[in-house]
Amino acid sequence: MKVEAVLFDCDGVIVDSEAVGVDHIAGELAALGIDKTRHEVIELFVGKTLPGVGAALRAAGSPLPEDWHRGVYDRLYARLAEGTPLIPGVEAVLDALDAAGLRYAVGSNGEMRKMETTLPQHPRIWTRVKEHLFSAQALGAPKPDPAVYLAAAAAFGLAPEACVVVDDSPSGCRAGVAGGFRTLGFAAGLHGAEHLRAVGAEVFTEMADLPGLIGIGS
Structure with missing residues (x-):
């Protein structure tokens, strides 16, 4: 056809935008004491949704609040607005x-x-x-x-x-x-x-x- x-x-x-997103998410996780390599963040984040990422991390025992993704979105979008x-x-x-x-x-x-x-x-x-x-x-x-x-x-x-x-x-x-x-x-x-x-x-x-x-x- x-x-x-x-x-x-x-x-x-x-x-x-993905490299910016990966680096931003890595920083957000590190601020909560969750250390992930860049490769691990790529596997977690790219092509997925932040609510889904948060759920996966909580299931693995990470201390993320249920609404974690909302603040992350706001800060990430502010960063992307600076130039993408x-x-x-x-x-x-x-x-x-x-x-x-x-x-x-x-x-x-x-x-x-x-x-x-x-x-x-x-x-x-x-x-x-x-x-x-x-x-x-x-x-x-x-x-x-x-x-x-x-x-x-x-x-x-x-x-x-x-x-x-x-x-x-x-x-x-x-x-x-x-x-x-x-x-x-x-x-x-x-x-x-x-x-x-x-x-x-x-x-x-x-x-x-x-x-x-x-x-x-x-």
Whole structure:
């Protein structure tokens, strides 16, 4: 089936926010006497939700209050508001999708508020995606549940087979595969190609390669 829409993750795919998030979470945990290596924080945090991270840590015996994530969100968003760069090449990719007449949306595991903090910093991106933002937290179904990508496809009136998912985390790629989408794993950030390939994604490492991978040229 011809590709009619591309459904992007946000953090690590549109905006380069994940490294900031990992360092911030590590600092928040350290302040509570919970020492985690950067690798451990990546495994805990990236592609997941903060409430889920908190629940996992409490289950392992860490002394986190139930509402721990709320203050962390506020402080993290304040940090991201100071400046969150784009993933290199993503603006040119949207230009190519526009030229080819393809639609696109952003489906994040994070809160809508997070996308509304990072994306408006880039007006040429924001004006094109602001009406097509989907939050897995708002849906109550975080990745690897495919609900956020299924909702985005349904909003376009498209079947999963007519869409491509682009995600950079194992949980996000699992969501794409579980939803019946062709899933491209962007392995340029915190996750290795082998982890994305292992969950069924087709792996690429340069955003500039995306148009060619979906058959529209660059």
